Amino acid sequence: MHLLNIEEIKQLAIFRDLAPEEWAEIYPLLRHVWVIEGEQLIREGDRAHTFFVILNGHFMIHYRDGRAITLNQKGDIIGWSSVISPFQYTGSVTALTHGDLLAIPGARFLELLQSNAPLGDKLIKKISEIVQMRETMETES
Amino acid sequence: MEMFLDFFANTGFGLADYRNFIMIGIGIIFIYLGIAKHYEPLLLVPIGFGILLGNIPVFKGLGLSIYEPNSVLHYLYFGVTKGIYPPLVFMGIGAMTDFSTLLARPVLMLLGAAAQTGIFITFLGALALGFAPNEAASIGIIGGADGPTAIFLTAKLAQELIGPIAVAAYSYMALVPVIQPPIMRLLTTRKERLIRMEEPRTVSKREKMIFPIIAVLLCCFIAPAALPLLGLLFLGNLLKEAVVTERLAQAARTSVIDTVTILLGMTVGASTQADVFLTGKSIGIFALGAVSFGIATAAGLIFAKIMNLFLKTRINPLLGAAGVSAVPDSARVVQMVGQAEDPENFLLMHAMAPNISGVIGSAVGAGILWSFMVG
């Protein structure tokens, strides 16, 4: 995590409203991961174990029927199935470019839920808001 | 040649019978489910590996088997048979658990109590099937969906059943997402599943600090036999909330609970030796365990529906299913089933309240059964 600008990460949509003590709890769960062009992060149908927050790069979420959407906004979320029903990845994700992301293991997130339920709830709502906003933008476009 | 044959007769291959291989297969399935499917890996991997260790046939008298008094495994198993590990696990759970959802809506605690009905109904079922009262009590506690509690009570009442009961309890805990949803859909209407919960109030740090002290005094005065489990559960929680003891809380929720979980899982797994485990009784325990789990879930759901007849603000009856204390899996299942009807309905945090009170309820239930049996 030492390569990251913490203040910038705190301003990402998902973390923006967290109080300092809440941020202190979520920070140890974050892992910084790098991907290369063409690398597959998530495979459709797999048990959802991790969710990612985009820091850099362009990513494609694609489904078996050929549909796809692409994401390149800093703070966008990938793999939210690991915290929201049905806990199974509903699409595959491939990196279109080199990039880096924050990864949060679903299991660690559940531990957080046990140790601080209001914070877990806040994050799940935030994730849901971001996903809904993304869906609205797609429909409008 | 004769020496070679003698040596072969004393190897695992020579001593094994088909039951050892069945158990080794079960151990490998546990490890597979833990690693590949992520079903409770922290429990299933050590238990699965323990099953392998316990079912490698060994020469009796060399002090290798877990049931031989001078073996290493036997010494490690001491923590199980004397009921030492489960309270230590409870201390770790207390040091990780946030009781604020419970403090915000204490009425949801009743759902945790209702789900414990499963324990006592299964106790009656096991008596009816011919199990002795001490065995019936140990089987009933599986419905509490709390592995350490089940092991604790069985160690006190029916040590010979620790293996099957622990394996049944942890298996059903891992299978919460499979067992609970059909019962939840069967016993609730769509309209009920769509009920949204009110936002809970903010809970102050002071309340969180006072809670473990009040809770331990009250619960242990009412059911003194729950003291080893609840005493350490609330000690762990006080360490967490007291802030000044953060170092101790950190140790309790990481190194202590992790070490104990490894030892508990491995020795419980090793205690499932084929000749002890593959018996008619084990099949009965597994069947009754599933019934117990089902009744506990149903009791929580039905009680939530009954509560709605009296409450001004109705609660989502799905929360009743979280009264079984598989933390936080059953709360997660409530969220999943609720969101299947309404993706914007967030029940997870609310479900944590009955979920945590289920832990307290099952420990109290275990204490009561223990005092009945020894009294």
Added chain:
Amino acid sequence: MTGLEAIFYHNGFAMAAVGITIVFTALVSLSLIISQLHRALFVWDNRRSYIKKALRLFSEPKPPESEPVVKYFDNIYESARQFNLLIRATGEPFSLPELIRTAETRGIAHAHSTVSHLIAAGLIVGDGRGYFRWNREAYEQLLRQEPK
């Protein structure tokens, strides 16, 4: 001994009834005390949270504008020509992962990142249903801007 006879013999019904009553007594009394505790501390705790909320209203930082993190690359004209031909052959609307696969089989290097650049340049656009189209207007405009 089995059945009701066993339950009666071992005093099962009485034990179960007393057991569940004690569990309820413990948890009901705990919940009652907790609710009173909350009331006792209610005024003090609420005053704190109101002050906190009021302070938060004044100090809330404005959300930064989100910006795309991918920029153009130098060889976009050549890539655009290649993909123009490719998409003509495959037809529209097209599946993005399918387009990348086809591009790779035709030997186009860095198909993933090239597609990313074409999306960023507005040459490949979504149709809102999960499929994509080739933006001819943007393509022709791009070619007009190509340095000779």
